[in-house]
Amino acid sequence: MSQPIIAIRRVSKAFPGVQALADVSIDVLPGELHAIVGENGAGKSTLMKILSGVLTDFEGELILEGKPVRFAGTRDAEAAGVSIIHQELNLVEQLSAAANIFLGREIRGWLGFRDDRAMDEAAGRLLRELECEVLPRSLAGSLRVGDQQLIEIAKALSLQSDILIMDEPTSALTESEVSRLYRVIERLRKRGVTILYISHKLDEIFHLSDRITVLRDGKLVRTLSTKETSPKVVTHLMVGREIEAIDFGSQRKAADVLLRVENLSLSWPGHARGWRLKDVSFELRRGEVLGIAGLMGAGRTELLECLFGAAAERPTGKIELLGQPVNFRHPGEACEAGIALVTEDRKRLGLFAAMNVGENISICTLDQTGLAGFINRSREWRIAGAASEQLAVKSSGLAAPITSLSGGNQQKCIIGRWLLTQPQVLLLDDPTRGVDVGAKAELYRLIDGLVRGDKAQGDKTSGGIGVIMTSSELPELLTVCDRILVLSEGRLTATFSRAEATEHKIMEAATLGRTALAAVS
Numbered sequence: 001m002s003q004p005i006i007a008i009r010r011v012s013k014a015f016p017g018v019q020a021l022a023d024v025s026i027d028v029l030p031g032e033l034h035a036i037v038g039e040n041g042a043g044k045s046t047l048m049k050i051l052s053g054v055l056t057d058f059e060g061e062l063i064l065e066g067k068p069v070r071f072a073g074t075r076d077a078e079a080a081g082v083s084i085i086h087q088e089l090n091l092v093e094q095l096s097a098a099a100n101i102f103l104g105r106e107i108r109g110w111l112g113f114r115d116d117r118a119m120d121e122a123a124g125r126l127l128r129e130l131e132c133e134v135l136p137r138s139l140a141g142s143l144r145v146g147d148q149q150l151i152e153i154a155k156a157l158s159l160q161s162d163i164l165i166m167d168e169p170t171s172a173l174t175e176s177e178v179s180r181l182y183r184v185i186e187r188l189r190k191r192g193v194t195i196l197y198i199s200h201k202l203d204e205i206f207h208l209s210d211r212i213t214v215l216r217d218g219k220l221v222r223t224l225s226t227k228e229t230s231p232k233v234v235t236h237l238m239v240g241r242e243i244e245a246i247d248f249g250s251q252r253k254a255a256d257v258l259l260r261v262e263n264l265s266l267s268w269p270g271h272a273r274g275w276r277l278k279d280v281s282f283e284l285r286r287g288e289v290l291g292i293a294g295l296m297g298a299g300r301t302e303l304l305e306c307l308f309g310a311a312a313e314r315p316t317g318k319i320e321l322l323g324q325p326v327n328f329r330h331p332g333e334a335c336e337a338g339i340a341l342v343t344e345d346r347k348r349l350g351l352f353a354a355m356n357v358g359e360n361i362s363i364c365t366l367d368q369t370g371l372a373g374f375i376n377r378s379r380e381w382r383i384a385g386a387a388s389e390q391l392a393v394k395s396s397g398l399a400a401p402i403t404s405l406s407g408g409n410q411q412k413c414i415i416g417r418w419l420l421t422q423p424q425v426l427l428l429d430d431p432t433r434g435v436d437v438g439a440k441a442e443l444y445r446l447i448d449g450l451v452r453g454d455k456a457q458g459d460k461t462s463g464g465i466g467v468i469m470t471s472s473e474l475p476e477l478l479t480v481c482d483r484i485l486v487l488s489e490g491r492l493t494a495t496f497s498r499a500e501a502t503e504h505k506i507m508e509a510a511t512l513g514r515t516a517l518a519a520v521s
Helices: 044-051 074-079 097-101 116-129 145-158 175-190 202-208 231-239 300-307 331-337 346-350 357-368 377-390 407-419 437-452 474-480 503-510 514-520
Strands: 006-015 018-028 033-037 059-064 067-069 082-085 163-167 194-198 211-216 219-225 257-267 275-285 289-293 316-321 339-342 425-429 466-470 483-488 491-497
Touching: 006 044, 018 044, 033 044, 033 202, 044 082, 044 163, 044 194, 074 082, 082 145, 097 116, 097 145, 116 145, 145 163, 145 175, 175 194, 175 202, 194 202, 202 231, 211 231, 219 231, 231 437, 257 300, 257 466, 275 300, 275 466, 289 300, 289 437, 289 474, 289 503, 300 339, 300 425, 300 466, 331 339, 339 407, 346 407, 357 377, 357 407, 377 407, 407 425, 407 437, 437 466, 437 474, 474 503, 483 503, 491 503
Parallel strands: 018 219, 033 194, 033 211, 082 163, 163 194, 275 491, 289 466, 289 483, 339 425, 425 466
Antiparallel strands: 006 018, 006 059, 059 067, 211 219, 257 275, 257 316, 483 491
């Protein structure tokens, strides 16, 4: 074996009430793609933040190309040739894509003035390398999560680092964007770049990696050669037990219509196409999980936002909830009527970063915890604690800062928050983004229990609720959903039952061009 380019020696890191890492030692070889896997809370992201200079207070030693290093911050790490693509997006929404890519490293021209044209040109080249259609001057805040993720990747590529850390880089990308990223990774590896890669998607890990290191509960379990192991072995090492195949038992029985949508359209001012959604019609029944599939820009998120009263423009068409026409002007009205939405962008739209775990869970049900305008803290904690226990949230307690939790556990808190509202219709926008394989199985069973009407959900949802769920992972939709709607460029192109649906059929419907779409309409 060649000398490691990075040697991690007996690294430990503790947060209040949580031992995130304990005596971890790993060698990373030059030019390899080394995967780091583990359940949520295993310590993967913490280790990568130490390597990239985000966290500077830790025990142990880092050795870079044979020399001990101690980064004082991310700039120090970048100067040494180490950069990171974070799982959670870190963009300035009010700045353009180009400005975000070169933030703090602006290209300067004559007399030291910032050269916006040069930055736009350089950003354009990076985005084209990613086969991304985002314009360099597009405001980051106006872009969807998947496009923002590509900007984060472009930012890291602009540093031309020798060592690149990718923390869940595909969590917000669709299948086609993932294929593009694979091609970029292949080009980076040909240039000799060493890549540390975190993902919960084992198919990605086995497709890309040379070696796999497994962490569990902050400790090193084992490092294996990818060619000499299997997904089943790695999963067992991650969770300490076998993850059984998901079996929901008897077939679900859809009942009465909860939600009816007719000719729903959403305009797109200033865009050549003119619409984000065009004449979308469907029904959701009680006791049913309805999947929404489609590529980036197909309108999946926009559809859920229209149903929740959160669309950028006022939609047209007809929406009926429990047989009554509704026209929500604000998410508060949708929530009061019995609709809940778990957004795809938990950091920007889901979390209250200044609040703790308990407060993040209870925020939508304060009416159940208050008396005479005051919050009964013990009752609030009891309600939030029950939701936390139901979803198996890993934390040091309800008083822990929400930002101290792993991404997957943060997502569980948001889902728990909305379940406390006892909704009739639950909208899930890519709910397992950044969630590990074991936690995914738990969420799938939870969704199944909700639509079947498990007694734990209370009288209001007896008989089951209806769930509409989007996902960038087709196998997930095929596992969980009773029916799958497919969107392409804002139009409904196909509807499949569970028995009819296949990945091939869904992708075929999702990639219909405009000529075919005209025929559909």
